[in-house]
Amino acid sequence: xxxxxxxxxxxxxxxxxxxxxxxxxxxxxxxxxxxxxxxxxxxxxxxxxxxxxxxxxxxxxxxxxxxxxxxxxxxxxxxxxxxxxxxxxxxxxxxxxxxxxxxxxxxxxxxxxxxxxxxxxxxxxxxxxxxxxxxxxxxxxxxxxxxxxxxxxxxxxxxxxxxxxxxxxxxxxxxxxxxxxxxxxxxxxxxxxxxxxxxxxxxxxxxxxxxxxxxxxxxxxxxxxxxxxxxxxxxxxxxxxxxxxxxxxxxxxxxxxxxxxxxxxxxxxxxxxxxxxxxxxxxxxxxxxxxxxxxxxxxxxxxxxxxxxxxxxxxxxxxxxxxxxxxxxxxxxxxxxxxxxxxxxxxxxxxxxxxxxxxxxxxxxxxxxxxxxxxxxxxxxxxxxxxxxxxxxxxxxxxxxxxxxxxxxxxxxxxxxxxxxxxxxxxxxxxxxxxxxxxxxxxxxxxxxxxxxxxxx
Amino acid sequence: xxxxxxxxxxxxxxxxxxxxxxxxxxxxxxxxxxxxxxxxxxxxxxxxxxxxxxxxxxxxxxxxxxxxxxxxxxxxxxxxxxxxxxxxxxxxxxxxxxxxxxxxxxxxxxxxxxxxxxxxxxxxxxxxxxxxxxxxxxxxxxxxxxxxxxxxxxxxxxxxxxxxxxxxxxxxxxxxxxxxxxxxxxxxxxxxxxxxxxxxxxxxxxxxxxxxxxxxxxxxxxxxxxxxxxxxxxxxxxxxxxxxxxxxxxxxxxxxxxxxxxxxxxxxxxxxxxxxxxxxxxxxxxxxxxxxxxxxxxxxxxxxxxxxxxxxxxxxxxxxxxxxxxxxxxxxxxxxxxxxxxxxxxxxxxxxxxxxxxxxxxxxxxxxxxxxxxxxxxxxxxxxxxxxxxxxxxxxxxxxxxxxxxxxxxxxxxxxxxxxxxxxxxxxxxxxxxxxxxxxxxxxxxxxxxxxxxxxxxxxxxxxxxxxxxxxxxxxxxxxxxxxxxxxxxxxxxxxxxxxxxxxxxxxxxxxxxxxxxxxxxx
Numbered sequence: 001x002x003x004x005x006x007x008x009x010x011x012x013x014x015x016x017x018x019x020x021x022x023x024x025x026x027x028x029x030x031x032x033x034x035x036x037x038x039x040x041x042x043x044x045x046x047x048x049x050x051x052x053x054x055x056x057x058x059x060x061x062x063x064x065x066x067x068x069x070x071x072x073x074x075x076x077x078x079x080x081x082x083x084x085x086x087x088x089x090x091x092x093x094x095x096x097x098x099x100x101x102x103x104x105x106x107x108x109x110x111x112x113x114x115x116x117x118x119x120x121x122x123x124x125x126x127x128x129x130x131x132x133x134x135x136x137x138x139x140x141x142x143x144x145x146x147x148x149x150x151x152x153x154x155x156x157x158x159x160x161x162x163x164x165x166x167x168x169x170x171x172x173x174x175x176x177x178x179x180x181x182x183x184x185x186x187x188x189x190x191x192x193x194x195x196x197x198x199x200x201x202x203x204x205x206x207x208x209x210x211x212x213x214x215x216x217x218x219x220x221x222x223x224x225x226x227x228x229x230x231x232x233x234x235x236x237x238x239x240x241x242x243x244x245x246x247x248x249x250x251x252x253x254x255x256x257x258x259x260x261x262x263x264x265x266x267x268x269x270x271x272x273x274x275x276x277x278x279x280x281x282x283x284x285x286x287x288x289x290x291x292x293x294x295x296x297x298x299x300x301x302x303x304x305x306x307x308x309x310x311x312x313x314x315x316x317x318x319x320x321x322x323x324x325x326x327x328x329x330x331x332x333x334x335x336x337x338x339x340x341x342x343x344x345x346x347x348x349x350x351x352x353x354x355x356x357x358x359x360x361x362x363x364x365x366x367x368x369x370x371x372x373x374x375x376x377x378x379x380x381x382x383x384x385x386x387x388x389x390x391x392x393x394x395x396x397x398x399x400x401x402x403x404x405x406x407x408x409x410x411x412x413x414x415x416x417x418x419x420x421x422x423x424x425x426x427x428x429x430x431x432x433x434x435x436x437x438x439x440x441x442x443x444x445x446x447x448x449x450x451x452x453x454x455x456x457x
Numbered sequence: 458x459x460x461x462x463x464x465x466x467x468x469x470x471x472x473x474x475x476x477x478x479x480x481x482x483x484x485x486x487x488x489x490x491x492x493x494x495x496x497x498x499x500x501x502x503x504x505x506x507x508x509x510x511x512x513x514x515x516x517x518x519x520x521x522x523x524x525x526x527x528x529x530x531x532x533x534x535x536x537x538x539x540x541x542x543x544x545x546x547x548x549x550x551x552x553x554x555x556x557x558x559x560x561x562x563x564x565x566x567x568x569x570x571x572x573x574x575x576x577x578x579x580x581x582x583x584x585x586x587x588x589x590x591x592x593x594x595x596x597x598x599x600x601x602x603x604x605x606x607x608x609x610x611x612x613x614x615x616x617x618x619x620x621x622x623x624x625x626x627x628x629x630x631x632x633x634x635x636x637x638x639x640x641x642x643x644x645x646x647x648x649x650x651x652x653x654x655x656x657x658x659x660x661x662x663x664x665x666x667x668x669x670x671x672x673x674x675x676x677x678x679x680x681x682x683x684x685x686x687x688x689x690x691x692x693x694x695x696x697x698x699x700x701x702x703x704x705x706x707x708x709x710x711x712x713x714x715x716x717x718x719x720x721x722x723x724x725x726x727x728x729x730x731x732x733x734x735x736x737x738x739x740x741x742x743x744x745x746x747x748x749x750x751x752x753x754x755x756x757x758x759x760x761x762x763x764x765x766x767x768x769x770x771x772x773x774x775x776x777x778x779x780x781x782x783x784x785x786x787x788x789x790x791x792x793x794x795x796x797x798x799x800x801x802x803x804x805x806x807x808x809x810x811x812x813x814x815x816x817x818x819x820x821x822x823x824x825x826x827x828x829x830x831x832x833x834x835x836x837x838x839x840x841x842x843x844x845x846x847x848x849x850x851x852x853x854x855x856x857x858x859x860x861x862x863x864x865x866x867x868x869x870x871x872x873x874x875x876x877x878x879x880x881x882x883x884x885x886x887x888x889x890x891x892x893x894x895x896x897x898x899x900x901x902x903x904x905x906x907x908x909x910x911x912x913x914x915x916x917x918x919x920x921x922x923x924x925x926x927x928x929x930x931x932x933x934x935x936x937x938x939x940x941x942x943x944x945x946x947x948x949x950x951x952x953x954x955x956x957x958x959x960x961x962x963x964x965x966x967x968x969x970x971x972x973x974x975x976x977x978x979x980x
Contacts, residue, residue: 103896353532
């Protein structure tokens with residue numbers, strides 16, 4: 001077996017040293033009822049590299065690859081071009097095969113990357129401090145709500161109707177068990193988010209208001225009035241961003257008064273990967289909130305010779321110190337995804353990120369104009385970054401998406417799939433465009449969509 | 458004065474009275490092949506970029522609703538060659554399993570086959586969207602289904618939840634399923650019992666799910682005190698969380714008896730499966746009475762740790778807890794099609810799912826790696842994995858017990874990790890000093906100060922992918938360090954001498970946290 005270096009002679013020598021007659025002697029503490037007499041039945045025996053590769057390739061071939069067809073899906077996961085050097089760097093064994101930097105003297109590579117990553121995320125979000133990543137955007141969203149309840153000592157969170165419904169579900173699942181009170185709503189089909197409705201739900205019991213920016217329908221709007229209304233009632237504003245590239249073009253949440261900014265970092269460096277692993281981003285605008293933040297933090301310090309170095313810090317908030325007093329049970333972060341994000345961001349720089357964002361927006365405007373030329377297709381939002389909502393006459397968008405796929409186009413996410421019970425949203429199609437979209441892709445999508453919409457009419 | 462290294466050769470390094478290296482200073486901070494690397498923000502520039510994109514066109518139409526970001530974001534860029542060099546230099550300040558032996562107990566650092574990486578990067582897995590129409594991602598759904606079947610068969614459990622994104626997230630999944638099961642029968646319970654020999658995440662998880670946590674002591678042999686546990690069981694106890702094999706490196710031999718007692722009292726048994734690699738293919742936890750157990754794919758099934766993550770923590774569930782599993786999950790239809798069940802209202806969820814834990818379907822990239830690893834090993838190989846891991850750990854235990862305090866050496870064989878303490882060290886020397894000395898010998902230190910039940914704990918986990926020659930060399934280094942610590946060699950207090958950094962001031966870092974680069978902003 002190619003990964004196991006011990007020979008039978010080694011095994012015999014080692015058992016002799018231990019004073020055991022056979023390997024079974026080392027399993028004497030396992031009760032007989034749980035001892036198996038041989039390899040588990042119903043599972044195959046070991047296989048060669050070539051055979052395993054054949055099996056996995058066969059499974060991979062059953063999937064329609066995003067990069068090989070016109071592709072317009074978003075809703076919290078975006079297809080961007082990842083420069084080749086990103087994957088080369090994350091595959092370096094010293095990054096790939098290292099553990100959590102518990103011994104900082106020999107983990108300065110990972111630690112410096114995390115420090116640089118924290119700085120990049122904080123600046124992108126317009127915040128003072130970011131942590132060293134969480135699992136993904138949706139779990140980061142729950143952690144933000146949990147943190148807001150700790151900071152304000154209140155138990156009620158008001159969710160915007162236009163928060164990604166999966167994020168809202170994660171928050172509600174967790175809150176059910178922690179006893180926090182979650183108020184949420186469905187998104188209204190209108191050109192702008194309903195800030196007045198949201199503000200009206202903030203009261204003296206509210207720990208935080210959670211808004212998404214750009215929101216699940218792709219809409220963007222000024223959040224300053226929501227921030228002011230929340231602060232006036234002693235509540236925090238949590239802003240969720242699922243497309244970090246957008247922040248190369250539009251104002252940062254921190255600048256608009258967000259207290260906690262969380263989001264999904266998948267767009268930069270990480271890739272689609274059918275939903276994971278992704279990268280949870282988490283930042284706070286006010287440095288005094290740092291000690292209430294969940295997850296890992298990397299801090300600067302000096303070594304015994306006075307040289308600058310980095311360590312994980314403030315871990316008294318974490319599971320391995322105070323056990324039942326821990327404010328979070330987080331043990332793993334998304335270190336390697338954070339590295340990929342950071343390398344991609346370094347390659348872009350300020351100039352590249354702004355240009356990337358502009359190119360995304362340019363192509364999205366182009367697509368919106370082209371698609372709304374189709375009779376029976378209307379654009380919902382006036383303002384958007386790289387994702388917008390189309391309203392289709394006739395058939396449910398869910399069926400249209402299915403039929404488009406069988407014609408070789410991955411044409412957006414139907415809101416009916418995200419909101420199965422909500423009648424008003426069944427005709428809505430969420431379309432995302434990135435720099436990987438070509439004008440030919442847009443044309444092919446439009447031609448095939450037109451046929452399907454016409455069939456329905 | 459100088460530390461002997463493993464060959465007995467004494468380096469010609471001179472340590473000055475203040476503990477600093479003597480010798481000529483460099484103007485760059487570089488020392489031959491050991492390279493210093495400035496921070497990105499000290500070498501990058503806002504106008505520099507390593508990608509070619511269309512130049513900004515200020516006159517281009519925009520529909521940003523008047524929200525264009527006009528101020529400087531504060532990011533800097535490097536060209537592609539500068540980027541590659543920056544990160545390559547940083548990588549050289551890291552220790553990873555590819556560089557050498559990494560005996561971090563309870564964390565399981567084993568060889569990461571590059572085949573796994575190659576398979577995860579097949580475009581058919583890497584370049585598919587989580588919300589793609591289901592008929593276009595049948596192969597991906599099949600991977601999730603196949604991996605789930607492997608996990609069920611290896612554990613002897615009937616059901617699995619695949620979406621938890623890490624071990625601790627899996628613990629939360631199991632505990633939430635337990636809470637949901639109690640709620641479904643109208644039986645609110647408030648207490649979770651956690652033995653001292655359990656992982657630190659266990660009590661944190663239970664507390665996070667709003668349970669009151671009570672400790673159960675360990676016996677002098679390093680196992681759960683069964684009598685104390687049974688005495689505490691009652692109608693207020695929702696669950697017991699046990700790590701098995703436990704963090705003392707021992708198998709909880711009374712597990713079945715404990716499980717029966719917990720079940721009789723109306724509670725559930727959560728097993729922390731982080732140490733599953735000690736028994737995989739040889740023992741099925743389902744046969745021991747487990748109700749829920751997470752499996753760290755990044756430990757047992759060798760997906761790389763990446764400097765702290767990502768992980769993946771699927772949870773196997775008993776019949777009693779299966780109906781409460783989170784959404785979404787994959788089911789196979791009678792005609793062999795795979796379907797992702799995402800909606801709470803669906804019949805298949807039996808209306809009892811506790812909800813959604815994460816936006817999409819879990820760590821697909823980890824699933825392909827883990828399935829690749831399982832197929833490579835097969836049922837026979839996985840059994841051999843457990844046996845070799847246990848053999849290597851016992852070999853280390855027996856080879857060092859005469860020079861290092863081994864509190865549970867008489868409790869029977871250890872499983873995949875050996876536990877030592879610093880009781881026999883000379884005055885003033887601690888486990889931390891030995892660990893830092895080990896760095897100078899070219900090894901990553903073992904886990905230190907965990908578990909808490911042993912003074913100055915050192916938890917050594919060799920895993921099955923280490924050769925006898927590597928382990929013998931490590932034993933030689935450990936014996937030398939243990940002897941120096943017992944003899945009071947104070948030079949250990951200054952170790953490491955040869956790492957990219959000497960000991961770092963962690964207290965200063967916490968007292969006045971500096972968590973982002975600011976120098977350019979203050980200028």
